[in-house]
Amino acid sequence: MGFLKNPSLISSRILKLSFFLIVFIVNNSFGAFGAKTRHFKWEVEYMHWAPDCKEGVVMGINGQFPGPTIQARAGDTIHLELTNHLHTEGVVIHWHGIRQIDTPWADGTASISQCPINPGESFVYRFKVDKAGTYFYHGHYGMQRSAGLYGSLIVDVEEGKKEPFHYDGEFNLLLSDLWHKSAHEQEVDLSSKPMRWIGEPQSLLINGRGQNNCSLAAGFNNSTLSKCKLRGNEQCAPQILQVLPNKTYRLRVASTTALASLSLAIGNHKMIIVEADGNYIQPFEVDNMDIYSGDSYSVLFTTNQDPSINYWISVSVRGREPKTPQGLTILNYKTTSASKLPTLPPPISPPWNDYNHSKSFTFKILSQMGSPKPPVRPHRRIVLLNTQNFIDGQTKWSINNVSLVLPATPLLGSMKYNLKGAFDPKKPPESFSANYDVMNPSSNPNSTTGSLVYTLRFNTTIDVILQNANALAANVSEIHPWHLHGHDFWVLGYGEGRFKEGDEKKFNLKNPPLRNTAVIFPFGWTALRFVADNPGVWAFHCHIEPHLHMGMGVVFAEGVRRIGKIPDEALTCGLTAKMFMSTKN
Amino acid sequence: MGFLKNPSLISSRILKLSFFLIVFIVNNSFGAFGAKTRHFKWEVEYMHWAPDCKEGVVMGINGQFPGPTIQARAGDTIHLELTNHLHTEGVVIHWHGIRQIDTPWADGTASISQCPINPGESFVYRFKVDKAGTYFYHGHYGMQRSAGLYGSLIVDVEEGKKEPFHYDGEFNLLLSDLWHKSAHEQEVDLSSKPMRWIGEPQSLLINGRGQNNCSLAAGFNNSTLSKCKLRGNEQCAPQILQVLPNKTYRLRVASTTALASLSLAIGNHKMIIVEADGNYIQPFEVDNMDIYSGDSYSVLFTTNQDPSINYWISVSVRGREPKTPQGLTILNYKTTSASKLPTLPPPISPPWNDYNHSKSFTFKILSQMGSPKPPVRPHRRIVLLNTQNFIDGQTKWSINNVSLVLPATPLLGSMKYNLKGAFDPKKPPESFSANYDVMNPSSNPNSTTGSLVYTLRFNTTIDVILQNANALAANVSEIHPWHLHGHDFWVLGYGEGRFKEGDEKKFNLKNPPLRNTAVIFPFGWTALRFVADNPGVWAFHCHIEPHLHMGMGVVFAEGVRRIGKIPDEALTCGLTAKMFMSTKN
Known part of the structure; x- marks a missing residue:
């Protein structure tokens, strides 16, 4: 009868707790005060998979795509x-989102925190998940995130503690985008002279599932795709969310897209945003929410609609002219058959270029009362101009006209051991020219490549002004979600055009949200503040993977002398390996 | 007028010597006795390229595909x-073919002679080319050879010495095969459960050039492809060999195919084979010659045909039912226009399964008078059964029912330093069961995977009997060209069916050819002899790359205690890195 004969259903996690408890007890050992060390053994390999019904090759973990969900409690050790x-x-x-306090070597960023794990070899990541929240994990080498190396990481509050909101059950929605061209080929395309842009994704995936050659909502939308004929057990069949009427559910939503900025909606249901990037925020209600690559949120919704029909959950592209069909799954009231398609059309997302809508959503994100407040004044302000450049025939993204090229020897080791020649020691520019016109294309004749390592005095307060600008083509300025490793930062404010002296007077010091990812809007700026209190070497970069590949990032090194023991395995390459081996062989 | 407006021409090397001399003097420094150290700086990267007119991605060196030709003299150091x-x-x-005497760490085999060179890092290969001959080089990690990482390596006789044959000029023909599916995806296909076979190549390439969507010989053959419309400067335009009438030319032919066994012919011209794998052989004349992956030959031909027309040079698949068009280029008598197509059809190669023709060619290869003779008796005989197996749902090639899996720590280091746990120390089987029926499929229920390291006593004489057998499907037994690293071996003989006691009495000890690659014919055996006199750890494997990927190889370790200093850079991974680093960090 329905479009799915044996729908792939997921029930909310709280209702399945008894099952989870059994698994946890078998797998893990309890420590003091209820905190545990949770042990995992993962194997990464390429697999044939059909995430959007078209078969290709993905990076899987233990035979799964996306990789297994890590479930832990605050205070646990992974x-x-x-x-x-x-x-x-x-x-x-x-x-992503775990601050790696005392374990900067476990941050999993090639060229920065560790040597790549070679084929056939193993590496032990050991770190504390100190703060409850919605997180995820992903590859951070070349474009292996695009290749499908990602999964969810959920940290519940400590045993016995309560969240500041009530809910009856929860679901994870990990959002991603998919290209049919391999990530390898995309890397070659992006590095070519002239650069070949990867274009828009073929599909949007919800928990690794989408449909490219058919539409769940055929007939409702103006797509020419025919209705999906799925049995429900296909790799591309949607995971249907099963709910009971008149309950409140928590959706844990995270975006690990390579490129796409997204809008999420649940047909007929309001959503209340309560958490952003592992930090509680002042709850606010929306019909649809924006989510950029690198963002994570918790969202509450109440099943207060007609329980005799089902509803769409939709994901749509924002910020770029969308050429990718909506990603869809179904909210199923258990009072009706899960195989019944919704009778209403899928939610219509705001126009892709309605930036006012996006800004209105973003500006509503404010910290919950009682959250840590930022220091009143920074010790240092770093202004980072986001531009595109041509360098040696390649198209690059550059920061203050320097495009990031990461060194072969990971910086954590080379900086701890003060190795010469491991990276470009030149101090990167603290700002950009006063004459630079952010509203127009610039030829940037002096642009170069570099390691872009900003050394921060330990425990100082740093302001970063992310300054957007016109890209190479006229009248183009793109959205960039910047993600900071090893820290949360306060988002102090946003502005239009070029940041100027005095703008800091408008900073929100009262209730700025703590986040690890913040967006810059076209032709605008975003101001962040953080305390450099986590000894380590940390990436700070646009979370759009092809942008990072093209050089859009910098590195913050702080408290380098306080960095503790780094496992040998993290140093077994480049000049650190050379240093340790030179006298013995 | 012609099919090529600006044909891509190559003139023979001897005639261009003046040009080469200038280049050599600039790049290289002369040493004592005329021997030189020749310096090269190579950068490996992926590039867009259209080897057969269809664009894809290849591995290139210094922007070239195939990689640059190395030209040296016997005694030089690279x-x-x-x-x-x-x-x-x-x-x-x-x-390939260089014995790496005293430099086993420079053999360039991942997991055996060195750690892979990580992205961004460099490695110095330094080795002596001690013997004149026709060689080549190629990737030896995963299926990077299939990805296009190869080129020619030509070693001329020492300054002042002469070859034992006369010629007026020479050309290189490096033969390869090309798939449109990436080598990455092929690796995944081959490792899948069930295995997905890569199929036949889309194109055969001569010096990296072929035509897939058109035919140079349209009209002559029964192909439905239309005539190529090439200007001559395309990446897929054939390199036309320009000759003068009534001269003798040396063709240096090498095959780095991933899979295909080939037949080479020059329309209307006889060929005299004078060198095989860097060793002089008794010259013999043929109309067409077989060349297997891993083979190299020198061939003389005389331009004694009608100088007013051009002639085809053709390459065709043998030993597998051919689904790949002939590879073609043109022999141009300078007395006529290079743009004129031959008026005769391309050479017709013998039927693909005419194994008697193949055997007849192979059996003619005998060493030249005065060549080193094999020791009369071996110290040890190792019999290697070549079979296919299912292991854990994967299709594997196995040797004595063990399928090769190489360790993460390269064996050269782990054996020199006697590291425990670096590889499976189990002695691999010296032979296979007396009950095994080589003429029929076997279920081989006890097949396993392993490191297959045969430890050979230094300076002993080893006989290897390569025993072919039926593969998994009935009535199927394939050709396998086996290549030995670090050595030449004498090919003592070939036989049909199972090798049996007494067969060694028929061995040719009088003039067996010295080679580094030898073929086993379907359902037959091949006997080799070599002296384990080169301290090192050496791969011995089927040179068909997907077969090696599926486990078709073994390892010979000899004189391990005599292995000298290994550069640190060759050991910077796995347990050797751990050993050197453990006490210092």
């Missing part, structure tokens, strides 16, 4: 042995 | 700094 079963490629995994 | 500009992949290069 002990994860990762084995590389790729044939010729190294691999690392970044634990 | 000093080659290789920098890896791939994004996430390691790389190594094997110098």
Whole structure:
């Protein structure tokens, strides 16, 4: 009868708690005060998979795509042995949103925190998940995130503690985008002279599932795709969210897209945003929410609609002219059949270029009362101009006209051991020319490549002004979600045009949200503040993977002399390996 | 007028010597007795390229595909700094046919002689080319050879010495095969459960050039492809060989195919084979010659045909039912226009399964008078059964029912330093069951994977009997060209069916050819002899790259205690890195 004969259903996690408890007890050992060390053994390999019904190759973990969801409690320690079963490629995994206090070597960023794990070798990531929240993990080497190396990381509040909001059950929605061209080929395209842009994704995925050659909502939308004929057990069949009427559910939403900025909506249901990037915020209600690559949110919704029909959950592209169909799944009231298609059309997302709508959403994100407040004054302000450049025939993204090229020897080791020649020691520019016109294309004749390492005095307060500008083409300025490793930062404010002296007087010091990812809007600026209190070397970059590949990032090094023991395995390459080996062989 | 407006011409090397001399003097420094150290700086990267007129991605060196030709003289030292500009992949290069005496760490085989060179890092290969001959080089990690990482390596006789045959000029023909599916995807296909076979190549390439969507010989053959419309400067335009009438030319032919066994012919011209794998042989004349992956030959031909027309040079698939068009280029008598197509049809190669023709060619290859003779008796005989197996749902090639899986720590280091746990120390089987029926499929229920390291006593004489057998499907037994690193071996004989006691009495000890690659014919055996006199750890494997990927190889370790200093850079991974680093960090 329905479009799915045996729908792939997920029930909310709280209702399945008894099942989870059994698994946890078997897998893990309890420590003091209820905190545990949770052990995982993961194997990374390429697999044939059909995330959007068209078969291709993805990076999987333990035979799964997306990788397994890590479920832990605040205070737990993750002990994860990762084995590389790729044939010729190294691999690392970044634990997005985890601050890695005392474990900067476990941050999983190639060229920064560790050497790539070579094929056939293993590496143990051991780190504390100190703060409850919605996180995820992903590859951070080349474009392995685009290749499908990602999954969810959920940290619940400590045993016995309560969230500041009530809910009856929860679901994870990990959002991503998919290209049919391999990530390898995309890397070559992006590095070509002239650069070949990867274009828009073929599909949007919800928990690794989408439909490219058919539409769940055929008939409702003006797509020419025919209605999907899925049995429900396909790799591309949507995971249907099963709910009971008149309950409140928590959606844990995270975006690990390579490129796409997204809008999420649940047909007929309001959503209340309560958490952003692992930090509680002042709840506010929306019909649809924006989510950029690198963002994570918790959202509450109440099942107060007609329980005899089902509803769409939709994901649409924003900020770029969308050429990708909506990603869809179904909210199923258990009072009706999960196989019944919704009778109403899928939610219509705001126009892709309605930036006022986006800004209105973003500006509503404010910290909850009682959240940590930022220091009143910074010790240093770093202004980072986001531009595009031509360098040696390649199109690059540049920061203050320097395009990031990461060194072969990871910076954490080379800086701790003060190795000469491991990276470009030149101090990167603290700002950009006063004459630079952010509203128009610039030829940027002096642009170069570099390691872009900003050394921060330990425990100082740093302001970063992310300054957007016109890209190479006239009248083009794109959205960039910037993600900081090792820290949360306060988002102090946003502005239009070029940041100017005096703008800091308008900073929100009262209730700025703490986040690890913040967006810059076209032709605008965003001001961030953080305290450089986490000894380590940390990436700060646009979370759009092709942009990072094209050089859009910088590195912050802080408290370098306080960096503790780095496991040998993290140093087994480049000049650190040379240093340790030179006298013995 | 012609099919090529500006044909891409190559003149023979001897005639261009003046040009080469200038280049050599600039690049290289002369040493004592005329021997030189030749310095090279190579950068490996992926590039867009259209080897067969369809654009794809290949591995290139210094922007070239195939990689640059190395030209040296016997006794010279090659000093080659290789920098890896791939994004996430390691790389190594094997110098096929070079014995690496005293430099086993420079053999360029991942997991055996060195750690892969990580992205952004460099490695210096330094080795002596001690013997004149026709060689080539190629990637030896995953399926990077299939990805296009190869080139020619030509070693001329020492200054003042003469070849034992006369010629007026010479050309290189490096033969390869090309798939439109990436080598990455092929690796995934081959490792899948169930295995997905890569199929036949889309194109055959001569010096990296072929035509897939058109035919140079349209009208002559029964192909439906239309005539190529090439200007001559395309990446896929054939390199036309320009000759003068009534001269003798040397063709240096080498095959680096991933899969295809080939037949080479020059329309209307006889060929005299004078060198095989860097060793002089008794000259013999043929109309067409077989060449297997891993083989190299020198061939003389005389331009004694009608100088007013041009002639085809053709390459065709043998030993597998051919689904790939002939590879073609043109022999141009300078007395006529290079743009004129031959008026005769391309040479017709023998039927693909005419194994008697193949055997007849192979059996004619005998060493030249005065060549080194094999020791009369071996100290040890190792019999290697070549079978296919299912292991854990994967299709594997196996040797004595063990399928090769190489360790993460290269064996040269782990054996020199006697590291525990670096590889499976189990002695591999010296032979296979007396009950095994080589003429029929076997289920091989006890097949396993392993490191297959045969430890050979230094300076002993080893006989290897390569025993072919039926593969998994009934009535199927394939050709396998086996290549030995670090050595030449004598090919003592070939036989049909199972090798049995007494067969050794028929061995040719009088004039067996010295080679580094030898073929086993379907359902037959091939007997080889070599002296384990080169301290090192050496791969011995089927040179068909997907077969090696599926486990078709073994390792010979000899004189391990005599292995000298290994550069640190060759050991910077796995347990050797751990050993050197453990006490210092």
